[in-house]
Amino acid sequence: MHELSIALSIVEGAGEEAARRGGKVSVVHLRLGQLSGVVKDALLFSYDLACEGTLLEGSRLMIEEEPVVVFCPECAAERALASIQSFRCPVCGALTPDVVRGRELELVALELTYEQHAASATPATTD
Amino acid sequence: MNNTPHPPRLPRLIEVRKNVLKRNDLLARKLRDRFRAASVFVASLVSSPGAGKTAFLEKTLTALRAQCRVAALVGDLATDNDAARLARAEVPVRQITTGTVCHLEAEMVERALDGWNLDELDCLFIENVGNLVCPSSYDLGEEMRLVLMSVTEGEDKPLKYPTIFNTADVAIITKIDLAAAVEFDLKSARRNIQSVRPGMRVFELSAKTGEGMDEWLRLLQSRL
Ligand SMILES: Nc1nc2c(ncn2[C@@H]2O[C@H](COP(=O)(O)OP(=O)(O)O)[C@@H](O)[C@H]2O)c(=O)[nH]1
Numbered sequence: 001m002h003e004l005s006i007a008l009s010i011v012e013g014a015g016e017e018a019a020r021r022g023g024k025v026s027v028v029h030l031r032l033g034q035l036s037g038v039v040k041d042a043l044l045f046s047y048d049l050a051c052e053g054t055l056l057e058g059s060r061l062m063i064e065e066e067p068v069v070v071f072c073p074e075c076a077a078e079r080a081l082a083s084i085q086s087f088r089c090p091v092c093g094a095l096t097p098d099v100v101r102g103r104e105l106e107l108v109a110l111e112l113t114y115e116q117h118a119a120s121a122t123p124a125t126t127d
Numbered sequence: 128m129n130n131t132p133h134p135p136r137l138p139r140l141i142e143v144r145k146n147v148l149k150r151n152d153l154l155a156r157k158l159r160d161r162f163r164a165a166s167v168f169v170a171s172l173v174s175s176p177g178a179g180k181t182a183f184l185e186k187t188l189t190a191l192r193a194q195c196r197v198a199a200l201v202g203d204l205a206t207d208n209d210a211a212r213l214a215r216a217e218v219p220v221r222q223i224t225t226g227t228v229c230h231l232e233a234e235m236v237e238r239a240l241d242g243w244n245l246d247e248l249d250c251l252f253i254e255n256v257g258n259l260v261c262p263s264s265y266d267l268g269e270e271m272r273l274v275l276m277s278v279t280e281g282e283d284k285p286l287k288y289p290t291i292f293n294t295a296d297v298a299i300i301t302k303i304d305l306a307a308a309v310e311f312d313l314k315s316a317r318r319n320i321q322s323v324r325p326g327m328r329v330f331e332l333s334a335k336t337g338e339g340m341d342e343w344l345r346l347l348q349s350r351l
């Protein structure tokens with residue numbers, strides 16, 4: 001189970017970004033490739049634990065799963081695999097080791113909220 | 128008397144695009160550069176616990192030590208039993224105790240190398256913690272990743288753990304001296320490996336009898 005240590009890295013990374021930009025993180029968007037080696041449910045479970053006692057406590061993790069995309073030399077085209085148990089082109093059936101996408105473990109975006117008094121503490125706010 | 132407070136600031140969505148394992152990846156790249164600069168060939172071994180990494184490595188180290196300067200790092204949750212076994216090959220061995228961490232990370236490898244002069248080495252092996260899941264996410268700066276599976280684990284291991292097989296460069300089927308006893312279907316195992324990692328080299332061998340070791344050693348020597 002390395003999902004907890006991954007979750008801690010996510011919380012750390014998101015916390016750094018939020019600190020630079022101000023505001024409180026309400027949602028963390030993550031892209032998770034099917035070949036990333038990370039299990040979605042285990043990560044979701046670990047995320048709440050990792051947030052405890054940090055500025056991200058109470059935030060949500062939204063995971064967008066990315067299928068594995070290979071390059072098929074027969075079709076000369078990128079193809080999404082139906083399953084990572086079979087690296088066969090879904091169109092022509094050729095085996096291909098050439099992974100184009102699907103290993104991502106990437107912090108994509110953050111949703112930041114601003115509390116009323118926090119906003120009024122910033123005098124020059126015009127928006 | 129318009130004393131309405133500031134309108135609330137709306138939530139904002141900001142794009143970040145940050146690799147979560149960036150720190151490990153950067154460190155692994157640095158290690159790989161160091162290994163290349165010192166001309167050290169580095170191979171790592173992953174498998175489930177008990178598949179035969181230490182036995183295979185002991186045989187490999189013993190065979191190599193006459194021809195080149197070889198060393199090993201071995202990861203274990205708690206004990207140094209494997210390091211003691213590998214030391215019987217009379218090559219430098221260092222233990223990495225990971226505690227509760229179920230895989231090696233680049234940082235642990237870097238720390239374990241502290242004080243070793245890489246210029247005095249030709250070849251380094253890294254035995255990972257027995258685990259077919261977690262090590263797949265962590266680059267260690269190795270040149271070759273070996274994934275081992277023993278005949279007693281069944282032919283479908285690659286289908287159950289496709290990610291780790293997909294990140295490996297070479298597959299080793301171990302304990303083939305037991306193949307007949309457990310009715311291991313070698314053809315089906317090979318087919319499953321090719322399904323999750325087309326084109327991967329596969330060796331079948333026994334660390335106990337030595338059968339099949341020569342072919343593997345030939346590949347290794349061609350890479351040194
Ligand atoms: N019969 C047989 N047993 C083996 C072979 N290789 C390892 N073993 C046994 O399998 C067990 C686990 O091996 P070990 O090398 O410690 O596995 P590791 O946990 O992957 O490092 C030990 O009892 C070994 O003696 C082999 O080629 N043939």
Ligand SMILES: [Mg+2]
Nearest residue numbers: 180181209254
């Ligand atoms: Mg071992």
Ligand SMILES: [Zn+2]
Nearest residue numbers: 072075089092
């Ligand atoms: Zn095709």
